[in-house]
Amino acid sequence: MPQMNMVQAINDALRFEMRKDPRVVLMGEDVGKVGGVFRVTQGLFDEFGDDRVIDTPLSEGGIIGTAIGMALYGLVPVPEIQFGDFIFPAYDQIVSELAKYRYRSGGEFSAKLVIRTPVGGGIRGGHYHSQSPEAQFIHVAGLKVVCPATPADAKGLLLASIRDPDPVLFFEPKRVYRAAKGEVPEGDFVVPLGKANVVKQGGDVTLVAWGAMLYEALDAAQKAAEKGIDCEVVDLRTLWPLDIDTIVQSVKKTGRVVVVHEAPKSCGLGSEIVALINEKAFLHLEAPPKRVTGFDTPFPYTLENEYLPLSHRILPAVVETAQY
């Protein structure tokens, strides 16, 4: 199998699906000739032309609104929002329109499209280029939210998202766009939505993470092992619908859980995960569930490594949970 980084894997998935399905079109700011600000769509303009790889003006509401219309007429648009932080001008379109078509048509109709956008910190982008807005979309019924951590999952989950009957927000962790490398299956390869992945087995503490923070959780797990604490690490992969069964199964085994995410703590996805664990595995818990997250502040330019839930912040939480 070829080695790829995440950018190459996403590009490979887009190219594969565009060759296979003429309904698939890409659109966004700089996605055409330039190949995207992170070069994710590089080369696709040359292969598929400007009617399938569409440079748009800077108009997020217009991009998503137009994509919705295209989807309603049978195309499968994969719009790119240049940074996750720029998605909010389109929030009205996504929340008020995109998420509602299936409902308002009594289940007959859906605006099926995939919004790709890079999220998360790690490039010192400050408060407009670093956020992780998953909870703001999970809270809107009708949307699916995906966030891969590895190149193979990025390809498999993206192909699954494009073929999914519902609208999907595909969040790409830009911190590991090029840092995450690995083997990626050639050709058609699907990783089903809604299935978490237990990437490391362990019996003492369950660590739940996704995207770029998976690597921090794995690093903390390795350091915890040196202290005699055996962590199980769950990569969520699809954030919504949530694979709570896999999490609960793990927590029933360990009795202890730490949830890690970049977004602010309050009302983050970690809040929902902990609430569900309490509902479904309360009597199995040996310690209060913990969350290691971003702060309830804007994403800072200078203090990025304080704000992000990196390994140095995860490890003490793991130790405290294990020793509770």
Next chain:
Amino acid sequence: MTDHERHLGLYRQMQLIRRFEEEAARAYAQGKIGGFLHLYIGQEAIAVGAVAALSASDYVLTTYRDHGLALARGMSPRTAMSELFGKATGCSQGLGGSMHFFDVEHNMLGGYGIVGGHLPIAAGTAFASKYRGDGRVSVVFFGEGAASIGDCHEAMALSALWKLPVIFVCENNQYAMGTPLTRTLANDDVTARAAGYGMASDRFVCENVHQVMEHFDLAIKRARELSEPTLMEIRTYRHRGHSMSDPGKYRTAEEVEEHKRRDPLVVSRTALEKAGLGDKLTELDASVETEVQDAIKFADDSPEPGPELLAATTYKGAFAR
């Protein structure tokens, strides 16, 4: 003040911005500045000419390409460089960085990293000025890339409707990041929209700083005396890429060189040399150099902000965790 003295002052401001940003680019390459850095090199005459025509109490807002306007407005190079370095002595205590300068003292109400998001805010400051009758004018700068953003339309529609003392300045540097305007605008005359809103307009190619001042004089008079908005489009050119990570390969070397020959900073320098002020220019350049090097040293020596700043800058009172 003689015309020459005034021109020397404008030249010094442009040269300060140019040298400040060249050194910022070097510091970025050295890893002292993280994240993003968008240089204004080539466009300095616009911020400097506009500010020269404005009063200190007028409001200015701009894009993430904000160092030039901040310096023209009077932010010290020390404060500006410290913000780029993420130091506690920066204009936002190092919490904002390059794209998010803010300077209440000089009525520079921010550089904005969400393209077009700041246009309605300028309509708001202009509304407040009109409501209070304080005679202040608001000037908001944006790129032609922002011209397709919904907020741009809404801000102009409301400002024309309410006759607000605001000047919308499209600094059309002809590239929305890497995409030329021929691929983003069906009508490349941004001011053509003014008629639709019922707003005055002005459109010109930036040749020199005096010309910019003269155009602003008219728009400012319209805003201050008649409380009417203006949509201005100034054709300009950035010599560097969109940001430090952009090598700018979508433009030919010939195109860039052609624009560098018409660089308004060079135009000023040549005119002043012809006027026999070469010695004075050498003196000014030396003083700019000292000021920029001092700013670098000051930023280098300044402390980083501590995490305790985060909660304190999020809510008034202890709430954030």
